[in-house]
Amino acid sequence: MAKQSLSFALEPRASANLDDYVMECAWSPDGKSLAVGGGEGKVALARLNGAALTLSTVGEHLLGTLAVAWQPHGHLFASAGQDNSLALWDGGDGRERLRLKPAPTPTQALAWSPDGASLASAAGKGVTLWSSLGEKLHTFAPAASAAVALSFDKPGTDLGVALNGEICVHRVEKSRYETRRYKWPAACLTVNFSGNGRFLATGMADGSLHFWNRSTGKDSQMRGYDGRLELTGFSDNSRYLASSAGHEVVLWDFGGKGPEGTKPIVLNGHTERVDSFAWQPGGEHLVSAGRDWRITLWRPGKTTQPIDVQMGDAEYSVLRWSPDGKFVVAGEKKGRLTIFELVAR
Amino acid sequence: MSVTPSRVPVTVLTGFLGSGKTTLLNRILSEKHGKRIAVIENEFGEVGVDHQLVIGAEEELFETNNGCICCTVRGDLIRILGQLMKRRDKFDYIIIETTGMADPGPVAQTFFLDDELKNQFSLDAIVTMVDAKHFEQHVDELNEPAEQVAFADLVLLNKTDLVDAAALERIESRIRGINGTAKILRTQNADAPVDQVLNVGAFDLQRALAVDGAFLEPEYPFEWGGVYQLAPGNYLLETAGEHDHSEHDHGHAHHGHDHGHHDHDHGDHDHAAHTHADLDVVLLPVAAATADALAAAIEPAVRAFADPAAVVPCHGTLELAPSHSAIDLSHPGADFTVTIAQAGAYALFCEHHPLEFGLQLAGLRPAAERRFASHHHADDISSIGISDPRPLDPAKLNQWLDYLLKTRGQDIFRMKGVLNVKGEERRQVFHGVHMMFDAQAERPWGNTPRMNSLVFIGRGLDRAEFEAGFESAVAK
Numbered sequence: 001m002a003k004q005s006l007s008f009a010l011e012p013r014a015s016a017n018l019d020d021y022v023m024e025c026a027w028s029p030d031g032k033s034l035a036v037g038g039g040e041g042k043v044a045l046a047r048l049n050g051a052a053l054t055l056s057t058v059g060e061h062l063l064g065t066l067a068v069a070w071q072p073h074g075h076l077f078a079s080a081g082q083d084n085s086l087a088l089w090d091g092g093d094g095r096e097r098l099r100l101k102p103a104p105t106p107t108q109a110l111a112w113s114p115d116g117a118s119l120a121s122a123a124g125k126g127v128t129l130w131s132s133l134g135e136k137l138h139t140f141a142p143a144a145s146a147a148v149a150l151s152f153d154k155p156g157t158d159l160g161v162a163l164n165g166e167i168c169v170h171r172v173e174k175s176r177y178e179t180r181r182y183k184w185p186a187a188c189l190t191v192n193f194s195g196n197g198r199f200l201a202t203g204m205a206d207g208s209l210h211f212w213n214r215s216t217g218k219d220s221q222m223r224g225y226d227g228r229l230e231l232t233g234f235s236d237n238s239r240y241l242a243s244s245a246g247h248e249v250v251l252w253d254f255g256g257k258g259p260e261g262t263k264p265i266v267l268n269g270h271t272e273r274v275d276s277f278a279w280q281p282g283g284e285h286l287v288s289a290g291r292d293w294r295i296t297l298w299r300p301g302k303t304t305q306p307i308d309v310q311m312g313d314a315e316y317s318v319l320r321w322s323p324d325g326k327f328v329v330a331g332e333k334k335g336r337l338t339i340f341e342l343v344a345r
Numbered sequence: 346m347s348v349t350p351s352r353v354p355v356t357v358l359t360g361f362l363g364s365g366k367t368t369l370l371n372r373i374l375s376e377k378h379g380k381r382i383a384v385i386e387n388e389f390g391e392v393g394v395d396h397q398l399v400i401g402a403e404e405e406l407f408e409t410n411n412g413c414i415c416c417t418v419r420g421d422l423i424r425i426l427g428q429l430m431k432r433r434d435k436f437d438y439i440i441i442e443t444t445g446m447a448d449p450g451p452v453a454q455t456f457f458l459d460d461e462l463k464n465q466f467s468l469d470a471i472v473t474m475v476d477a478k479h480f481e482q483h484v485d486e487l488n489e490p491a492e493q494v495a496f497a498d499l500v501l502l503n504k505t506d507l508v509d510a511a512a513l514e515r516i517e518s519r520i521r522g523i524n525g526t527a528k529i530l531r532t533q534n535a536d537a538p539v540d541q542v543l544n545v546g547a548f549d550l551q552r553a554l555a556v557d558g559a560f561l562e563p564e565y566p567f568e569w570g571g572v573y574q575l576a577p578g579n580y581l582l583e584t585a586g587e588h589d590h591s592e593h594d595h596g597h598a599h600h601g602h603d604h605g606h607h608d609h610d611h612g613d614h615d616h617a618a619h620t621h622a623d624l625d626v627v628l629l630p631v632a633a634a635t636a637d638a639l640a641a642a643i644e645p646a647v648r649a650f651a652d653p654a655a656v657v658p659c660h661g662t663l664e665l666a667p668s669h670s671a672i673d674l675s676h677p678g679a680d681f682t683v684t685i686a687q688a689g690a691y692a693l694f695c696e697h698h699p700l701e702f703g704l705q706l707a708g709l710r711p712a713a714e715r716r717f718a719s720h721h722h723a724d725d726i727s728s729i730g731i732s733d734p735r736p737l738d739p740a741k742l743n744q745w746l747d748y749l750l751k752t753r754g755q756d757i758f759r760m761k762g763v764l765n766v767k768g769e770e771r772r773q774v775f776h777g778v779h780m781m782f783d784a785q786a787e788r789p790w791g792n793t794p795r796m797n798s799l800v801f802i803g804r805g806l807d808r809a810e811f812e813a814g815f816e817s818a819v820a821k
Contacts, residue, residue, distance in 0.1 A: 021431045021432065023431055039428070040431075063400065064431065064432065066428065082400065105401065124403060145405055146405050146420065146421060148420075148424065164405065164407055187420055205407055205423075226460075227459035227460060228458075333431075
């Protein structure tokens, strides 16, 4: 019997042009639509229909979109921008449902709870929890610094907030808003929970990666990054934590006794800075892309070599897997969106 | 492959409350200069010009966690700059306005944080607006105004229409005492030409270091020197406006003058009893009425100043050097006689700039004149310049700078340098804010004489310490 094929590749299927710097893309749960935010402020809805990707602009955030997030299990998507507003859109017809001004400062980050019932937004030092109808459910006490990233854990009971000098974890289960603080004296730029809930990780402005074991509270620091660490993410199976602050993607193996005292796996396939990477939902693939105009497909559990490379003709700004893990959308700084399909060869 | 785009120049605009920052910004934004400018202003947005990119920023300081408390950067700025770069219709300039009380350090340091920022932005200049009307009061009462001046590459001395010429001289002199390298532009209603405020390339070090080099020299006991070609005869050294100079104005001038008086020993004089004010002067013959001859006279003038002064009362006669005179300016319109026996060139050195008192020698304009840095100022912030042609040993240089920044980083607000490093064909340039700095090789020396030029601006700096440090870095 033949060995199982290791050979996967990305094949371009469809593309469209946003005519704006692609800041963020968010897939609808059914994988048929994409909400897209542009650096100059466009908010667009893209539909994938076989080999056709049609894109229509539905609105804007004056001076730039900062965040876009699609409601899990739902048909709404949220966007926020430099105009200090937060908008909720109907992903079916593209209509703007409502627009809020959570604060007199831009909303930097958005995160839907995994059940799609609530939306967290971070503007300045304030974090607010909204219902999908735009009702304010809770306003957390202002932090000492600006909240720059948000993330729910997998069950949706905890909301992590990246701040200067700490990660705040707010318990949001059954409206009990308790807060636990994970402190480290540097600015946190990202926040990730491992899927199994055991670890909390953050990329930091001092060029280090910090993570905490949530049951013991023990923390560890991985140093040596070349500048601010703005990209971090756990693989879907919680085995690896990927990170990048340059042209390499660095993986820490959380299998066995964990990554402490181990050397990381270094994925070396880019010649320029990596600006985005994404782990495959329900799978083990990782895609990365950035300034060297190439999209690289990895399967770190099997090999540290790229298993596929797609050469483009522009710098990529964002990569996102479809919820079923079969497609990847790649957004370019020049505005093009391309849908790739993961295929076995 | 990706092409490195040209860096977007950034001007940091600082200045005390009411100094005219907003007026300047509004004017820059509304003037037709063909630049697309993004303004990042402090959280209390005051600037409002339609169709311009104006973003409010809430100051948020991040420590860089390298163990040094002076290494703080602006986290909010990093985010905003990152977002600005995600616009394809690139603007070609960024102006960052700081709040009146803000320390410009963290803003400027942000641009040295990492390669990502260094590759995208170039700090063009720190521009400090000074309110001529209130500067003297503010600088005596608070730390911020002097610090903002210390950070500056360009000082806009604004509201000059609200003070008299003597006050302007005093203020300029004070600014010079703090910051020997900044260019000073006098403005009214913030009316500086845009091309002199933006893209000035203050970090073009060759240019920056060429500005008023005199103020980076060792400190002298005099602030001004001038040479005159004089025929035999009696000349009157007189203060301006004997008749129309009111007591009030005179008193005002004295107020400012007294700011500067520190080392001056008035001994048992009773200051409260009368408005006593001496000005130390030295008059000496020189070879010619030229700048070179004036420079050659500096040393004998310093020696003359070291001797005890002979007090010359109003209407008295000034002796030639080696005598050192303290002329009594306590009376409005005071005058003194200078008797010239032999025709020739004469240099006059004054403790303070004569314009502060409207002092003139027989209404003559000097054939050449020069200003000098003086130690007669209250501010503990000053500039130290070092010029030396000897090549430096790169390893020892690093050792020295490392040590310097570790021990004095907090006190050193700015440092700039063009270095002659042994074995290097190109000029090595560096500039920094506190402990964070950027160094790179620039164009080759070619036929120009090799020369190290370094400037440090900071609080409580000791020249001897810097000279010894430099000496330790000289290649043997």
